[in-house]
Amino acid sequence: MAALTITRERGGWWHAYVCPAHGVELDHGDLLGDPFPSTGAACRYGCRVDTEAVRGARTVLAHQAAAQRLRHLACGGPAERSEALRLLLEYAELYAGLPSTHPGAAGWMLHGRLFHQALTEAIWAVAVSHAVRTLAAHGGMRAELGALLPFLRSLGESAGQARAELRHKGESRSNYTAWLAAAETCCRSAALAIEGVEPDTVKLADHYGLFKHMRTAMHEDGWEWEGSTYYHLFVLHAYLLALRGSNPERLPGDIAGVLGAMITALAGIATPAGTLPALHDGPYRREAQSAEICEVATLADQLFAGAPLAAVVGAAARETATELPADLTGWFSGPPLPARTPRRSFPDTGFAVFRSAGIHALLDAGPHGGGHGHLDKLSLYLYADDGTAWQPDPGQVPYAHRSYRTYYAGTKAHPTFRVDDSEQAPCDAVLDGDTGRCTGAYDGVSAIRRIVTDPRYLLDILVLEADDERLLTAQLRPGTDLHVVAQGPDRARTVWGDSESAVMTGQHVSRPPADFTVVAHPGPADDPARTCRGVDWATTGRRAVFVSVYQSAEATPPIRRVSLSERTVHIDLADGTVATHSIGR
Incomplete structure (x- = not known):
């Protein structure tokens, strides 16, 4: 496999990657191997679209794909780990040279640096930080990884500033908050791992506001307050990724209850074959979402006994060819919590x-x-x-x-x-x-x-x-x-x-x-x-x-x-x- 080269272009807004005539998402192509097509991004109906917004959207997808590849490389042998370190150092150098906010972002957006949106940046930062944390498990690499500490600190601070802005606007329940708090938690956890300290992710998640979000943004019946299947999965994904290395038995009782209710809510609306209705905003069918569902289900099955999302992951796996991240095994440090019973009625939502x-x-x-x-x-x-x-x-x-x-x-x-x-x-x-x-x-x-x-x-x-x-x-x-x-x-x-x-x-x-x-x-x-x-x-x-x-x-x-x-x-x-x-x- 050819060495991965990351793009140095800044990303835009992925939602712009859409055909203006037919409303379908444009073809991704090989995000890691191919440049933007010279004739424009392809639509399934034969259109070719080449605008600044579409180029910026594809760059978002390329950076996110690169971050996921870093997670795989970090789990590989010595050559793959060295490649991951090289790319992380390259990203650190790129990020350090960026202005504090992206000049192309729309006024309504919570601005990022590498991307239009701070949310997009937080998602990318979570994946990057997990690659760093995996590498840090190899003690011999920690000295070289030390060069990434300013990068991790900067990513965490950017997420924290964006989260504070949401709090100032009175929008703390926003699904953005989950990913921003997860980015802060994951970046700090990775930094501690580089320093040879086992991160206490339960304590960090509480410190950075993740638990507060769980307590305020979820209905008592287990649903994220927006009542969207996609955004429910979205924030659950952030929560589970942030809690890497935690012992499920050490989670506060109400937090374990929230996570259990969120997972069984998905199991409750799924068909017997595992199809999840696309309630409210969110893709009806999207390969990337199916991959995300598979990752969420894999983590949920480690947090709670009884494989609560077995049917859901089976259905999602048929819709994606994306390989699960290689770092998911042993995500939590203790045995799963007792199985929860799915419910069929959700009166709050x-x-x-x-x-x-x-x-x-x-x-x-x-x-x-x-x-x-x-x-x-x-x-x-x-x-x-x-x-x-x-x-x-x-x-x-x-x-x-x-x-x-x-x-x-x-x-x-x-x-x-x-x-x-x-x-x-x-x-x-x-x-x-x-x-x-x-x-x-x-x-x-x-x-x-x-x-x-x-x-x-x-x-x-x-x-x-x-x-x-x-x-x-x-x-x-x-x-x-x-x-x-x-x-x-x-x-x-x-x-x-x-x-x-x-x-x-x-x-x-x-x-x-x-x-x-x-x-x-x-x-x-x-x-x-x-x-x-x-x-x-x-x-x-x-x-x-x-x-x-x-x-x-x-x-x-x-x-x-x-x-x-x-x-x-x-x-x-x-x-x-x-x-x-x-x-x-």
Whole structure:
């Protein structure tokens, strides 16, 4: 393998690495071996994009890839370790020569030095510091590693200054804080290791504010306050990386509780096959995120017994060819803590998981979640047990694509309700057992969505009530093929999936009768240019009841007919039985 050469260019903002026409992330190529393509970065549809922002974004990816390679080299033989030291000294020299802040950063950003964002720099610093710490385990290298102490000190101080700025702004709960505090902890730990002192990472994590962030940025139900799968994983990753070498039994009880709840929250929303719904902001499917999930799961399995994320790591591993960092073995210095039991209901965050007859459903009925929240209250996401995304949360595109970012954060992208063809307002919903309630999305409109599980089917009841006549719409937003058959003015049948995926059927009926109209919509955010079939199910009035009954293809007995009376749902099954369920208010 050729010797690694690091770029001396400063990085920009990775979210700019996106095709302006199609909204897809551009091809990375060989980040460590190839320069920026002379014809521009490639889009999967054939576009070539070459702008200063795109070049800066690829430079971010190259620096992060180099930092991960350093972790691998540090775990190698003498030649690899010498190569890692050479590159670290080169990075130290580069960093020392940089101005205090990146001149190209946007005004809204928390500025870094090597990168536009201090957050990006903190992520890179954590990886770099772990490479240093691994090398420091070889006592014969410590004298040479001593030259890196000013570099580590500077990285830690930069992260500390950025964290102080967030604190001054009243934004201490920000996910940035987790990585900035992790960078401070990891850089100080690496410096102590060079000096021959075993770092007390529990004490350091407390000193640098990591534990305070855990105590303030997490809901009691285990979710990071923004309610985003991606950012939940993101801060959990920072926590676990910062605690290298700690004894799990020495963690403060509440901190162990937070970490356990965060890990079991992921296990709780995952399908039996390990697919994680992409709730709120975050990629729908991204190779780099799959690699991150694998690393988080590997560390989580060392912190808690019972392999809590075994299914999740299995699914993620199928989506990435990235090798796990070589330094993960023996991350903690003591045995794992007792296994935790995953939960299915998260009242603070407003997520409720339902499993019925081969269907894995998730109701989103919680707080808005700040800047990473979506206008999607009372969305219902539907997956097969094998992970087939019949009706997924569509995720989000790289943030620099403004129009697609707005779309995917908006109401029309989600399987929720809409009034007068307008966007929901940012608001909070309330989860009460199997029912979500929302009164803030539209003035004068209340919405209630109840999910009923039965061994034979899953029942969805959505009731919209308005103070005066409004256009009331329920939305279906498939991620798979959708076939629609109208069966009268008030009912329709749907088939979700195809011969290469799990298949689900839906029976849909409304009161009063509502138009069940097939519409085109962008698919999940990993490929916004793809067109999918959806449904806008709409009627004008002051009250509407939309009822859907879903069955996986394997469920028996099949549903023959669904009908509504004023207060009751009637489900006729092929074996002659009739099930009834109250519509409620």
